[in-house]
Amino acid sequence: MTIEEAVSRVRPLDAAAMRAAEKRFSDIAMPLGGLGLLQDAIIQLAGIQRKPVPIIRPRAAVIFCADNGVVAEGVTQCGQDVTATVTRNMGQGRSTMCMMAKSIDMDVFPVDIGVADKFSFKGVVDKKIRKGTENIAENAAMTRDEAIAAVKTGIELAENCAQQGFRLVCGGEMGIGNTTTSAAVTAALTGASASRVTGRGAGLSSEGLRKKMQAVEKSLAVNRPNPDDPIDVISKVGGLDIAGLTGFYLGAAACGLPIVLDGVITCTAALAAVRLCPLVADYLIAAHCSEEPASALLLQELGKKAFITAGMHLGEGTGAAAGIALLDLALAPYREMPTFDEIGVEAYKPLK
Template sequence: MTLEQVLERIPPLDAEAMAQAKQHWDALAKPLHGLGDLEDILIRIAGICRTPRIDLRNKAVVVMCADNGVVAEGISQSGQDVTQIITENLGKGTSTVCHMARAAGADVIPVDIGVASDIHGSGVVHRKIARGTHNFAKQPAMSRDQAVQAIDVGIETALLCRQHGYDVVATGEMGIGNTTSTAAVTAALLHAPVELVTGRGSGLTSEGLVRKIQVVTRALEQWQPNQHDPIDILSKVGGYDLCGLTGLFLGGALCGLPMIIDGVIASAAALCAVRLCPTVRDYLIASHHTAEPAGVLLEQALDVKPIIDAHMALGEGTGAVLLFGMLDAAASLYTNGNTFDDSNIEAYQPLS
């Protein structure tokens, strides 16, 4: 299936399933809309899955791993070797998100979509497009064909998750330098000032932040990515992890698999997916407010409302994984809770 065919086949949410889910929430013996945003999320999950019978027991976090050539410009305090180390640790089950995912009962699926080094050991899905992107301070990050290939990897990964029986997937990433790529992509998508969308990433000094802003500014001036063409933006100043995440959101919408946005990098990819297919906007489930400065602008552009505000900036999908526990609790009440009829309680009436 071509990317164009995927974009054409993404359906709207199932309005009838959502109406039935809303009716069921209102029949439970609790104040109307007592769980607030959590009720709304489960209603949308019913629309995504096209059934009011909600089951979120089988969970996964997909972590797209890739290197960014722009690290050669000194925009990160870590070297590319860290991407290899953490990717292999993801495969071993020892990275940060792995511990958090086990607590949430979720599997971790790391995908090498563009790590600069060979990845050793088991547990990593090997779908490498190239050994990292080019340094976009010197040349475009990748070709347009490579960007499409990476998006296709994301789409295929979402479809495989559905085939393997997962009910919900969190989106994560790993790649030194990817907050720089994300800042460039966000500035291009939103036509926003670079200094407004560029943060310290994993911990830059003030001098390093100035250098990072200068690198992104010059790259955008030199390559002139088309604001209305997400693939052009991704190919010129993006990363393979961003492309893969874009495809994950598209594939999730195509096959009715709820996909949870993590932080700023996943949010930028989600906006790329929405720009490619506006229907995808209704499928997005936001997890947490990111500490990166571009986060608020991306949330506004996506019209999403994250419900966790913990000042997180870790990556790997950790913020999205935290939402699993909240959704499990809400789904338990949704599935097992007593109704007003069960409890011999007079039903609450909506206030005018």
């Protein structure tokens, strides 16, 4: 599926299924709106899956792993080699995300879309576009053709998930330096200042944060990304993980799959996908608001409210996993709870 084909296949939500889900919530024996944002998400899931009782098993997490040349600017606490190490651990099921996903019965597929090291690790899907990106403070991250190839790879992986029968997906990422690239992409797409969207990532000092902000500012000045062209933005100041996630979200929506978002990097990609196809927003469910400063801005741009505000900023899809666990909890009473009529109690009525 090409980018254009994916855009053309995204459908509006099914209004009849959503009305049926709303009625189910008004009928079952609980206070009106008692499950808050989780209730809203279940109604959204009904609209996405086009049936009143959504099914979110089996589910899959696709984790895009890639290196970023901007680490040369001193924007990270650790070296680029950590990307390959964590990618290998993911392939072995030993990362934080893998362990969290196992606890909620979710499959994890780590994808090498741009790790700098040349390797072939068991359990890692090889979709490498190139060995890491250029230093965005000096040059464009990648060519436009490479960015398009990465987006198309994400679309292909979403199609694979649909073909394998997964009913819900989430995206994750791994790549040292990717909170810098996500800050640059967010600034380019929203017009926000570098100081507003740049955070400490994996524990930067104040001096490190200053260097990171300077790198973001320089990348925007050097590359002049076009905010009206998400592919241009990603190719100039983004990363291969962001490009892959952008395609993954676009492809999932085209295949009718609900998407649970993770933190700031995945939300950056989600905004790029929505700029390519506004209807994608209807397929996005926000799990948590990351500790990174750009997170709240991105959720606002996407028109989303997150279930969880827990100060998380680990990435990899861990916040999405936590959100999916909450959806499981909310779906239990939605499916099984008796109605007011069945227990002989007068139903709650909306107050004016």
